[in-house]
Amino acid sequence: MSKYLLRRLLQAIPTFFGITLLSYALMLGAPGGPVTALTFNPNITPQEREELAARLGVDDPFPVQYVRWLLGDDWMRWDSNGDGLADHSFLLALDGPDGNPLPPGTQLGILRGDFGDSFFQHQPVFNIVMGRIPATLELGAMALLLSIIVGMPIGILAAIGRGRAFDNVTRVLAVLINAIPAFWLGLILILIFGAWLDILPMGSRCAVTLTGTCPPIYQRLNYLILPTIVLAAAPIASYSRFMRASMLETISKDYIRTAQAKGLSRREVWFRHGARNALIPLATFLGPAIAGLLGGAAVVETIFSWPGLGLLAVRAVVQQDYPIVMATVIIAGAGTLIGLLITDVLYAVIDPRIRFS
């Protein structure tokens, strides 16, 4: 298994760089740019705008920008005599638009662990992103858990009672929930449980205090309930319908009839033989679901003021804050690749017939 995992991880490397290259090209290809947003100010002169673009490096050609993001620029423009100004350069201009030498490059590039600094917040992107990951993981994990533990039993029970009331009701509900936009559902739940009934918080990750620190998760589960429900609503509907279909397909198999013929109890036939085998195709869902939850979290995080990564990513895209956009692309890309790997592993765990090879 370890050989298999290693091989899959090695295969993921070129895929990962392909994702970053494509994302970078799409990002730079978008109209506008960060300098426009940063300098829409009558007090900033066109020359200062050019200097800012040179300082941020956003006026360099695409390949140079990508290589700098990947490998840094400390080897592209450097100071050999220690006067604080660059005196040698490779690929980059030595002087700024005003004709004065630019400072030496200080970026190390992502391959050396440097994600750069946010154009707008002037802080290391690594710190910004790391500050948001716990909240997103917390919400994403809860939503995934909820969608599985609610969605799958509903699917199984609907399959068992095919054509009966429960099946019909859940089918209608699944269509309805899938059709409800997350932002609307979020606002309605806030209105009902937060404003009218006043039994659940209307947003944030924890209570507001001057120190701003959040207690351990078990002391603030009430803050997770509404965003988790909204984030999990669509997956619950999808999983339940998928599980139902998979279950119906499974129970028509010969080995189920054999199990019934052996005289096993209905519960054992349905859950031990039926549900377990019906789970196999569902495992395909789980890998991409990790990245999917990150995307869905952007809306939910906005409605519930949840301090997570999705919201940060959306805002960075709008502002064209390239370093943050790329950091979130890396996380989403890595999350998807790892998710797919988990899917493969899950197949083997669920179905003994599947072997790593």
Add this chain to the structure above:
Amino acid sequence: MKHWTRLLAFVLVIAVLGASSLPLSAQSGAGQGGIIIDANANKGTDVATMNPLLNNDVYSALITGLLFPTLVGIDPEKGNFAPDARGGLTKSWDVSSDGLTITYHLRDDYKWSDGTPVTAQDFIYSYNAIASGKTSSPRTDAVDVIDSVSSPDDYTLVIKYKTPACNNIDETNEIVPVPAHVLQQQIGSDYSKMDKADFNTNPTVSDGVFNFSQLVPGQQVSLQASTVYPDTLNGAVNPTGFIYKNVDDVDVALQQFEAGDLNLMDVFTDIPPQNFPDLRAKSASGDIQTYEQLNNGYEWLAFNLADPTKPIDGVDADGKPVAQPPHPIFGDVRVRQALAKAVDINAIIQGALFGEAVPATSPSIATSWAFNPDLKPISVDLDAANKMLTDAGWIDDDNNPDTPRVAKGAKYAPDGTKLAFSLITSASDSTVVAVGQLIQDQFKKVGAQVDFQAIDFNTAVQKLVGQTFDTALLGWSLSYPDNPDFGFAFNASNDKVGGGFNFVSYYNQDVTDLLSQANNLPGCDPTGRAKLYQQAQEKLVADQPYIFLYTSKAMIAASSKLDGFKPYPNQLFWNVDTWNLAP
């Protein structure tokens, strides 16, 4: 099945735990005067920096305003700079006879929160940092007007300016003193390190009403009452603290405000105008408090006067105006004036802004000291508009209102050219998008076909400054205290392709001269300056490079429990040290 039962039990436990620990509300009464909890509606973005030299957005500016007093204070009632005004470090200033030198006499009772006195050296450090050009400070214009800065003693600042401009104090006030002794420790005099200084996100030393407490990414910035702030009205800062809580959706913010999770929604929360009547009713019944003011800015429809296919700068290398190739439609002032008469501004205000705006008449808003009361809002007159377009050579050749007029003897457009053009705006502002749709309909009534494009803000700005647009719909925010100089958008020197804000390529030497005279009037008498600005406004409006549309109203909402909430226009926090949250 046992596993499922356990899992379902876990879910139930979560629900029970959730229901049993109810949300804390605004913690009123947690300290002496309670904690003010204001909504930061900056769409999920944290306060970018708390360094007052680097901030570039209103949300960061709100926090730095509470942490760091400016050099000169503002009289909140009059909205102008005043000697010894609260929240300013200067007790008086002298202007030399030639107007080139201003000597600021600083107060000696201001201290940084670590006990170090605030002195002229702190201002000089700020000045040097911006002047170095090694920071990302957007306040370089403030140092560009200064020739030299010196300090004969710790509490005297002598600033020599390059010109005797009347707005020199406005510019200088952009340079906010920072604790030099703290930044010296962090970055020394290497200002290139300022952008990444720890101080920017952890300003442990400040001299304002509040001191920094904590920045929690994605959640909040919290401040606590200063114990050394000398400018209190009642001897001490009364509120326990101030929390700027990220609430990324304004509808949710309103719900949280009404539930008591927030006790303040400042002007930057942008309460939608459709919510004003409801909030007014609640205010009238005493459930909440509200304050309304005109936004400090105006919305406009800009005509590109020059050919968008051949954009060129407005001045040559010697600074002399360059004749612009005219826009085939809008190069003719009669067309611009005719289209202005087709705009029904009252219908727009009612339809898109729920009546919560006032018509604009010029680049000066009604609350400005340079406002020209003789200029009247545009009034719709379709007959006059139709006649003017016909006179200008734009003919309705088929009497079909669904087809655009065509040029026949127009000033710049070849015969047969259709009266069709694009109108761009930012898609991120739904109100302005609605305004654009109404204008599209209104222009159609006089035979002008508009291709309305609500696009990404950055793209819209790129088209604007690139001067490749036909017409555009956006707005300007004005400075505070009021600086009525509108030359940034209408002087030929600011007509620079790719960067200048005179993207309409407007040029009128009379307007430029009047603005220059008003900006540099000897003695800076406000009455005399106002007259000059008003004359410039009249000439500008007659040339109609913009249709000045409206100034929207803004609402601030506060809890009914918040005592001391008495804002002035653009001065919400002038007496924040006295605020008290009743339990």
